[in-house]
Amino acid sequence: MNCKNIKYPILFSFLFFAGSIQGGYAQEASEVETGPDIEQASFTPPFDFPIVFSGNFGEIRSNHFHGGLDFKTGGAIGKPVHALADGHISRIRVTHGSGYVLDVDYDNGYSTINRHLSAFVGDIARRVKDLQYEQESWEVEIIPEPGEYPVKAGQVIALSGNTGYSFGPHLHLDMIESATGDYVDPLPFFMEKVKDNIAPRAEGIILFPQPGKGVVNGKQIHRTFPVNSTQPITAWGLIGAGIRAYDHMDGVGNRYGVHTVILEVDGEEVFRSVVDRFAYEENRYINSWTHGQYMKSFIEPGNRLRMLHASNGNRGLVEINEERPYRFVYTLSDALGNTSKVRFTVQGKNTEIHPVEHREKYAFKWDRTNYLQEPGLELVVPRGMLYDDVWLDYSVRADSGDVAFTYQLHNKRVPLHGACEMRIGLRRDRLEDKSKYYVAGVTARGGKYSIGGTYEDGFMKVRIRDLGTYTVAVDTVPPEIIPLNPGQWGRTGRITLKAKDKETGINSYRGTIDGKYALFGKPNSISGNLVCELDPKHVKKGGRHTVEMTVTDGRGNRTTEEFHFVW
Incomplete structure (x- = not known):
């Protein structure tokens, strides 16, 4: 889930973060203030077939908890998704991360986020598509008025799917307690519908x-x-x-x-x-x-x-x-x-314990602001970013021809709780166009991946979320656009392209058909294919057509290709 999808007010986020950096660890067990008693609310299931899960609440994921329940849909898309109670639709989105997304606020003190849908229904479907063409963007967002789209328990509100960052057909259902903004486990609401006699x-x-x-x-x-x-x-x-x-x-x-x-x-x-x-x-x-x-x-x-x-x-x-x-x-x-x-x-067993050997400048403390200044490197880690003390295994190496030194902050990844500013100086500033430089993370095997960053007075400035290994790299190679099964486009009414970039990744794309904007999207981010479903309202049927696709990578390198089809 991307930060832009946060459902809470900015003030709540600030207060929580401010408290977290002032208080140290929450060591002893304490009562947690919560909202409505979970037994006071009741919900009907989102589907009218037996409930089976592919994922549960709180599973360990990369940098985050799994925020809800994943309902299996029998390997199929297009299953009707029902409202769980009376309420109203509060947010409508199409994103690359979660696909088609529908938020519903219920009258009983909870709200849900329905992710990876294949389609919206009724007026919402029409409104979303119109907005996509109006904004010339696959990713859109609508915040309806509270009374605009009321729902009743059991009403069909969408169709299940496999859109966004999804590995197979399912419905991801987040449940949020309105009084606190907390994500809560939806499973207790569906206990009677779940068959489980197996212990962990x-x-x-x-x-x-x-x-x-x-x-x-x-x-x-x-x-x-x-x-x-x-x-x-x-x-x-x-x-x-x-x-x-x-x-x-x-x-x-x-x-x-x-x-x-x-x-x-x-x-x-x-x-x-x-x-x-x-x-x-x-x-x-x-x-x-x-x-x-x-x-x-x-x-x-x-x-x-x-x-x-x-x-x-x-x-x-x-x-x-x-x-x-x-x-x-x-x-x-x-x-x-x-x-x-x-x-x-x-x-x-009584055994000798040796103290940690370290240089004081490389000892980062969890309860203070830490600074690291080395030739060509500046790093600030504010208080509240570290979970425990870290004794950096710092080293630097110079590889022939590289535009900057490679800096190992630590020999293994140390996650930070937030983004911290780092500056790496250029060793060889050989480009007129400074926008082609980027900060690269370096894997244990020497591979590089883009972190981003901006050029400033001989340095690349970037915000990092891990203490790892970093350098500066150059990306001047434009992306590649590959047509997939172009001979079938006219028969299927679907244009599919693959956009590839080896270094900084695809940042944006825009397609036209016969010179007019065409609604290309990335329905499934695992495949990454750019797809346009041909619509006779926007493309005249019965003739030869020209597709033009422009793709831009993370450093502004751009590729434009033309393709032709008959439909």
Whole structure:
């Protein structure tokens, strides 16, 4: 979901962020103020066939939580989507990220976002298409008046689809509590319609010795262990635990996120996570809570994710300071109450713990503003951007012919909670057109991907969201436009083009037919194809036609191609 799709007022976003950078970690469990009691509202299902999910609320995704439920539609598009209660349509969008999107505000204190639809219905469908032609843009947005499009429970409001960033036909349904703006788990509203008797299953354990304070199996690095392993686990000092686990449901092979995780040590609860609600601004905290697909059972000091609760006065970290067995027990539960347990033992073994060796200038602290100034590099990481202290493994290298040095801020990716400003100086400023320079992230294998950035007084200025490896690159190569099955365009009434760019990606596109704007869009962002459904209202049927497509990449390089077809 893109930031531009945020449903909350800007003031709410600012207050939440301001609080998060002032208060440190939310360590101990506390009551969370919520809106209406979930039992006071009732909803009918969005479909009139049995409910099966392909994804559940809060699943671990890249940089965010899965914000809703993914309803399976039997591998088909075009299934009627019903209103869940009485209310009104509050927002209508077409986006590359979520496809056709319909927001509905209900009278019972909740609203929903219906994503990846194949089509709108009635007057809304006509209005959207007219606006697309008027604005000459596939992506459009309409905010109707509250009384403009009222809906009744069970009314068909759209058709399900596979548009936007979608890997298969389904309906993604977000549910938002109107009083708080929180995304909440919709599943409790549909309990009676869901068949599930399978408890979550664990697939692995991970232990994190805290830097300079702990050791696991004789080493000061994190270690993973299989569930029910016979391998002995020893530790000393301060450690954190984590677990990789998934939920499952009857009759389907999908795996889902786990609703509740509780960790007890020697019979005392030290941590629990309850994935039932979050605010949009909390999404990036997932980078602090998780390690790959492992869920940490402790809270890093800069993590203010409300769904995490520590109860041992130590952020969920465990102090191993006696040479005895420590009994760890995980309890995993899904939203329907199915429960399983995982048990393992950590043997306390007195082991020498070495302090972290570092240069002070490369020690970034989570609770302060951090600066890094090196020849050709300037970086500012404001307070509130780091979840924990970081000891940078900084290095710089010069590759022959490169326009800038390659700067490794750290040897592995460290996510930041927000964007931070970085400047990289040009080593060889060889271009008249400075717009062709861009800041590139560098992968572990040396591949490059565009971050963007702007030229300013011999530097490229950019905002980054990870401490990783960066350099400056040049993109002067225009995109490529490839016609797909052009011989079939006239027969199918559909024009399909593939736009490719190897470096900075496709930034914009515009097509015409016979010199007039043609509504090309990107119905499915996984394929990335540009598609135009021929409409006799805009293209005269019965003759030879000329398509002209112009595609521009992230650095302003442009390609225009002409194609011909008969329709």
